[in-house]
Amino acid sequence: MRQTAGTLNRTWLTILGVLVVAVGAALLLQANGTLHTLLDTARPRTSVVTGDLHAFFAQPWVAATMLIIGVIIGVLGLLWVIAQIPRKNPAGDYRLHDDASQGFTLCDPSVLSTAVEKQINTLPGVITSAALLRGTARAPDLTLKVTVNDRADVQEVIHRIQTSTLPELANALEVPLQRSGLQIDVSGRTQSTGTVVQSTGTVVY
Amino acid sequence: MNPQGTHALTVSGDGYAGADLGETGTRGQTVLAAKVIEKIAGQVASDESSAGGASGGFLGIGASADLSARPKASVELAGNIATLRVEVGMLYPAPLRQATEELRRRIATRVTELTGVDVRQVDIRISWLTTGTKSNGRRKLL
Numbered sequence: 001m002r003q004t005a006g007t008l009n010r011t012w013l014t015i016l017g018v019l020v021v022a023v024g025a026a027l028l029l030q031a032n033g034t035l036h037t038l039l040d041t042a043r044p045r046t047s048v049v050t051g052d053l054h055a056f057f058a059q060p061w062v063a064a065t066m067l068i069i070g071v072i073i074g075v076l077g078l079l080w081v082i083a084q085i086p087r088k089n090p091a092g093d094y095r096l097h098d099d100a101s102q103g104f105t106l107c108d109p110s111v112l113s114t115a116v117e118k119q120i121n122t123l124p125g126v127i128t129s130a131a132l133l134r135g136t137a138r139a140p141d142l143t144l145k146v147t148v149n150d151r152a153d154v155q156e157v158i159h160r161i162q163t164s165t166l167p168e169l170a171n172a173l174e175v176p177l178q179r180s181g182l183q184i185d186v187s188g189r190t191q192s193t194g195t196v197v198q199s200t201g202t203v204v205y
Numbered sequence: 206m207n208p209q210g211t212h213a214l215t216v217s218g219d220g221y222a223g224a225d226l227g228e229t230g231t232r233g234q235t236v237l238a239a240k241v242i243e244k245i246a247g248q249v250a251s252d253e254s255s256a257g258g259a260s261g262g263f264l265g266i267g268a269s270a271d272l273s274a275r276p277k278a279s280v281e282l283a284g285n286i287a288t289l290r291v292e293v294g295m296l297y298p299a300p301l302r303q304a305t306e307e308l309r310r311r312i313a314t315r316v317t318e319l320t321g322v323d324v325r326q327v328d329i330r331i332s333w334l335t336t337g338t339k340s341n342g343r344r345k346l347l
Contacts, residue, residue, distance in 0.1 A: 096302050096331075102313075103289075105305040107331040115297040115334040168298035172334075 001132055001145050001183070002086035012080065094137035094173070109133035109140075116169055120144070123160050125152020127189055139178040142169065147185040154184055239280050242320055246278040246289050246327075249315040254308045256293035257335075270294045270333045282322070289316070290328045297334035305329045 029035040033044045042048050056062065094112070096105040113131040120129040127147045135141035148157055161182060170176050250256045251274065258276035262268030276293040289312060295304055313324040 096305060098302070098306070101326070103309055103326040103328045105302070105309070105329045105331070107301065111331055111334055112297075115336070118336065119297075172298040172301050174300050174302050 001088065001130060001143055003089050004086050005080075005083040008080075008083055088132060089134060090132060091134045091136065091140075094133075094140075096137055096173075107137075112169065112172065115172075116142070116144070116165060119165050119168070120146055120161065123157055125149055125154075125157055127187055135178055137173060138175055140169075140173055140175065141179045142166070142177055143181045143183075145183045145185065147187050147189075149190060150186055150188055152186075154186075158182065158184070237320060237322075239282055242280045242282075242287060242289075242316060242322060243278045244275075245319055246280065246291060246312050246316050247275040249312050250278070250291055250293060250308060251275045253311050253315065255296050255299065255304065256291075256308055258292075258294065259332075270335055272296070272335065285321075285323050287316070287322045287324050288326045288328070289313075289324060290330070292330045292332050294333040294335060295331055297336055301331065305331070 026035065029038075030041060031044055035041045036043055091109045093106045094109055096107055097103065110133075113133050116131040117129045120126055120131070125148045127149055129147065130145045132143045133140055134143070144161070146157065146161070148154060166177060166180055247258065251258065255272065256276055257270065257272030258274035259268035260271035260274040272294065276291050278289060278291045280290075281288040291308075291312065293305075293308070295301065309327040309329060312327050316322060316324050
């Protein structure tokens with residue numbers, strides 16, 4: 001149900017990995033003299049920096065620059081850590097109007113999610129369910145988590161969701177679902193309520 | 206100047222020749238409170254569509270969805286032009302765009318017919334959906 005920063009992690013790890021490999025390769029080439037031959041860089045095992053470094057780092061602007069760079073890297077790192085927190089990222093209000101000049105039609109996606117949950121909860125074997133809508137009213141994205149008991153026919157539940165629940169949501173929104181995800185959990189809990197029984201029998205007192 | 210939240214409908218006629226009348230050629234004014242327009246809009250939504258409102262509860266707490274209840278409506282008047290906001294509940298899985306578009310048309314037409322106010326916009330917020338049964342999604346043991 002919750003989204004993690006998988007894409008962000010892959011992107012930044014790829015960028016950092018490529019940078020580290022490139023720097024490492026450059027250092028190796030420099031160390032064995034290949035870079036000196038190719039690009040006329042400094043000779044291997046010779047001192048590149050000459051002079052007094054203490055005097056250089058004693059200048060106030062160098063310390064300030066280092067501090068700023070450090071803070072920037074620290075903030076970026078912190079943002080990356082914060083991005084690791086799983087988020088639901090629910091959609092904002094769905095806009096269901098075609099012509100805004102006549103008025104707006106708004107629907108909170110949680111209203112639709114609740115309707116979907118109510119429908120799924122009536123399926124045989126379903127203990128509880130949670131629905132989450134993302135995307136827009138024109139391109140809705142539904143994520144479902146359904147908990148069934150251990151006696152439930154999971155294939156039947158999936159079939160009923162695919163042939164009844166999802167088409168009905170698409171019918172209500174009048175657009176096909178862009179994506180739908182279904183997570184099934186099995187629980188040992190029993191259903192807390194019974195089943196509707198249409199009885200026509202005789203009651204004997 | 207009308208009191209805030211009211212709309213004055215001028216009734217034209219021959220009028221009296223008395224000096225008390227401020228406007229020559231009029232018999233007076235019918236002042237329509239904004240609440241009247243709101244209630245008419247809510248009643249039209251309730252009677253002429255499948256939309257519902259909330260019933261029961263105390264001071265808005267504990268109210269339950271009820272398709273037979275009058276939806277909550279509010280109006281913003283600017284002269285003879287009204288913008289309505291309606292909060293409704295609807296049947297699921299009815300096509301919501303079609304249903305709300307039809308509801309908007311009905312409200313605008315009927316409120317204009319009944320009050321003479323020009324309804325320019327009707328904002329609709331769907332606050333709940335029901336399958337039409339009394340079930341809360343759980344099975345019932347009978």
